[in-house]
Amino acid sequence: MAEAASEGATPPHHGLPDEIFIWEILVRLPPKSLLRCRAVCRAWRSATSARGFLLAHHARQPTLPLVYVRNRDFNDGVFPYGHDGNNASLDIIPVDHRAAADHLRSVARLDQASDFYRLEGSCDGLLVLSLDDDTHFVICNPATLIAGSKDDCYVLSLGSGQPPRNIGPEQTHKLISDTRSVLFRGRLYWYRVQEKVKNNMIIVFDITAESFRQMHVPVRGCTGDDLFEMDGMLGMSSFRDTWTIIDIWVLQDYESEVWTIKCKIELPLMEIRAWCRKDDELCELVVVPGDGELLVLIKFAEWLFQVGMDGKLVATFHRKGVRPTQFQLKQTLVQHDFFPTLEGYVVNNFPFI
Incomplete structure (x- = not known):
C-alpha cells in the first residue's frame, strides 16, 4: 500500500x-x-x-534602499489593515524600481509607532529601531520578525554568541539621535553638523577597539550629510548652493584623509516639479548605494522619486506620508545567535503587527 x-x-x-x-x-x-x-x-x-x-x-537577495511611512489615520483608505482611527503604525518598505508602486510591500510594520519608533539602522539583514527617548532599541530580522530589545548603548558581535557589551550612553546617544551613520571596514562613521562652527567633522567609532576619533570632511562647511561605501571606499555627498547638483566625494587616501570628486549628479528638478504640478522646494533628499551604483531618493509633495547617477529618473512612487532613508536591506534567513541572549527577546510579538 x-x-x-x-x-x-x-x-x-x-x-x-x-x-x-x-x-x-x-x-x-x-x-x-x-x-x-x-x-x-x-x-x-x-x-x-x-x-x-x-x-x-x-547572497542572491537584492540590496534595496529603505523608506518608511507613518500611518496616523487608518480611515483615509491608504492602509486599511483593520485598525480603528485611534491607532497608528510605522511601515518600513524596501524600494525596488522593478516593482509597480502599488506592489511595494512593507517588510516590517510596527503598531502604535508614529510617536515612538524611528528607523535608526540596517545591517546584516537586521533593522535597528529606537524607542521614544533614544535609550531603548529594538533589533529585528524582518524576514522572520524575530526581535530583541535593550536599554542603553551596546556593541553586538553578530554571530559570535557573545552577550552585548555596554559602551555607555553619553556620546553614542547624542550621535544616534542627531545624525545618520554608515558601517565601513569595521568602523561606524557619523557626519556631525556643528551649527556654531563651520569646521564640521566626521566622527569615527572603531567597533574593535571601541574608541572614537574625528576625520575631516571633503569641503569646509560641507552641506551634504550622506555617507556611504562606493567602490570599496568611503563616500560622501555634497550639495551646491542651488541644490541642483550633487558632488560625490570618495576618500581616496584613508590614512592622509585625501578626498577626491568621483562624479556629479545633476537632479532633474524641472521634470520632478512638472510631474507633481508644483513649484515647491524639495522636501527631502538622500543618497544611498544600490547594487553597483548610487541612487538618489527624493521626496517631493506626496511623491517619491528615484534618480540614477546619470541624473535620469529611474522610478516614481506615489505614497502618502512616505519618507526616504539612507538605509538598505539585504534580507536574510541566516540565524543570528545573539537574539536569545537579549532581554526582551520575542518572536512575532508587540510592537510588530
Whole structure:
C-alpha cells in the first residue's frame, strides 16, 4: 500500500531533479516565499534550512534602499489593515524600481509607532529601531520578525554568541539621535553638523577597539550629510548652493584623509516639479548605494522619486506620508545567535503587527 501511495504521488516540482529545483529555483525566492515553500514537503524543509543554502540564498537577495511611512489615520483608505482611527503604525518598505508602486510591500510594520519608533539602522539583514527617548532599541530580522530589545548603548558581535557589551550612553546617544551613520571596514562613521562652527567633522567609532576619533570632511562647511561605501571606499555627498547638483566625494587616501570628486549628479528638478504640478522646494533628499551604483531618493509633495547617477529618473512612487532613508536591506534567513541572549527577546510579538 505504501508503494502504491508513493507511485501515485505527484512530485511538487513535476519531475525536476531536486538539485536543480533547490539550487536554481528555491534559492532565488524572496524569504517569505521560501518559508511558505518549506510546508510543501520534508525534503524541501530540510534542504532549505541548511546553513549553506541560507548563505547562498542571502547572497542572491537584492540590496534595496529603505523608506518608511507613518500611518496616523487608518480611515483615509491608504492602509486599511483593520485598525480603528485611534491607532497608528510605522511601515518600513524596501524600494525596488522593478516593482509597480502599488506592489511595494512593507517588510516590517510596527503598531502604535508614529510617536515612538524611528528607523535608526540596517545591517546584516537586521533593522535597528529606537524607542521614544533614544535609550531603548529594538533589533529585528524582518524576514522572520524575530526581535530583541535593550536599554542603553551596546556593541553586538553578530554571530559570535557573545552577550552585548555596554559602551555607555553619553556620546553614542547624542550621535544616534542627531545624525545618520554608515558601517565601513569595521568602523561606524557619523557626519556631525556643528551649527556654531563651520569646521564640521566626521566622527569615527572603531567597533574593535571601541574608541572614537574625528576625520575631516571633503569641503569646509560641507552641506551634504550622506555617507556611504562606493567602490570599496568611503563616500560622501555634497550639495551646491542651488541644490541642483550633487558632488560625490570618495576618500581616496584613508590614512592622509585625501578626498577626491568621483562624479556629479545633476537632479532633474524641472521634470520632478512638472510631474507633481508644483513649484515647491524639495522636501527631502538622500543618497544611498544600490547594487553597483548610487541612487538618489527624493521626496517631493506626496511623491517619491528615484534618480540614477546619470541624473535620469529611474522610478516614481506615489505614497502618502512616505519618507526616504539612507538605509538598505539585504534580507536574510541566516540565524543570528545573539537574539536569545537579549532581554526582551520575542518572536512575532508587540510592537510588530
